[in-house]
Amino acid sequence: MKLPKNTFKSRLNIEKQYGCWAGLTTGYAAEILATVGYDWLLVDSEHAPNTTQSLLGQLQAIAPYHSHPIVRPESSDKDNIKRLLDIGVQTLMIPMVETAEQAKELVSAMHYPPKGIRGVGGGLARATRWDAIDNYLNIAGDELCLIVQIESSLGVKNAEEIANVDGVDAVFIGPADLSIGLGHPGNPYHGDVQSSISSVIDATLSAGKACGILAPVEADARKYMQMGCSFVAVGIDISLMRSAAKENLNKYLGARSKSNNSGTY
Numbered sequence: 001m002k003l004p005k006n007t008f009k010s011r012l013n014i015e016k017q018y019g020c021w022a023g024l025t026t027g028y029a030a031e032i033l034a035t036v037g038y039d040w041l042l043v044d045s046e047h048a049p050n051t052t053q054s055l056l057g058q059l060q061a062i063a064p065y066h067s068h069p070i071v072r073p074e075s076s077d078k079d080n081i082k083r084l085l086d087i088g089v090q091t092l093m094i095p096m097v098e099t100a101e102q103a104k105e106l107v108s109a110m111h112y113p114p115k116g117i118r119g120v121g122g123g124l125a126r127a128t129r130w131d132a133i134d135n136y137l138n139i140a141g142d143e144l145c146l147i148v149q150i151e152s153s154l155g156v157k158n159a160e161e162i163a164n165v166d167g168v169d170a171v172f173i174g175p176a177d178l179s180i181g182l183g184h185p186g187n188p189y190h191g192d193v194q195s196s197i198s199s200v201i202d203a204t205l206s207a208g209k210a211c212g213i214l215a216p217v218e219a220d221a222r223k224y225m226q227m228g229c230s231f232v233a234v235g236i237d238i239s240l241m242r243s244a245a246k247e248n249l250n251k252y253l254g255a256r257s258k259s260n261n262s263g264t265y
């Protein structure tokens with residue numbers, strides 16, 4: 001059988017791709033999101049309580065649909081990256097990348113020798129469809145995609161070098177961590193944060209790479225796309241569920257529950 005095409009990677013730099021954060025940690029919830037038609041789903045293991053098994057279930061649930069699963073691991077640990085690639089993750093988003101050296105280590109963790117240090121899972125791994133995929137060892141890298149997150153002032157300072165690393169396919173800006181790191185917790189609209197976002201977008205695009213961002217507020221998403229972002233997470237499943245549930249209950253309770261209406265991203 002053929003290696004599955006990485007549809008997200010093939011559309012990078014060609015068209016806008018709309019994504020949604022998937023933090024509910026089950027295949028059932030991820031499949032519901034996939035039926036909606038998002039181009040990509042960010043299955044989050046950094047801040048959602050996923051295990052390798054729960055990630056696998058979500059990959060299997062999303063597989064029949066248009067949505068491409070991107071997994072964000074909790075760290076840049078190379079053994080964990082190997083495990084995620086073995087269960088069939090094709091696109092990884094690595095949090096808090098601050099230097100080009102770190103980015104190069106990530107590229108190395110994703111590829112077999114001589115390009116990198118990835119170990120061979122072979123017939124044990126879903127990635128190879130248990131050896132059913134022809135020539136997997138030689139072609140695996142073609143369909144892998146590495147997104148590095150820039151979300152600190154050091155990362156912003158080094159954005160150009162990071163984006164230029166060969167094997168980094170895209171940069172994703174984390175506005176929440178960037179805001180708090182710059183001393184403006186919960187305020188991605190602060191001038192310092194906005195100018196950092198703008199400089200990361202510019203550095204990424206001038207390296208010829210694609211830039212993405214989390215922007216669950218529609219006006220923000222549209223603004224960042226105008227500034228050059230081509231893949232934007234326009235929603236977060238948990239927030240969408242919570243706000244719909246609150247809106248529903250508020251119809252009956254009115255002011256009582258409105259005091260608890262704060263939202264973040």
Ligand SMILES: O=C(O)C(=O)C[C@H](O)[C@@H](O)CO
Nearest residue numbers: 047151174175176177178265
């Ligand atoms: O810094 C950010 O913004 C992100 O990386 C995304 C957050 O981690 C996400 O959990 C927002 O809910």
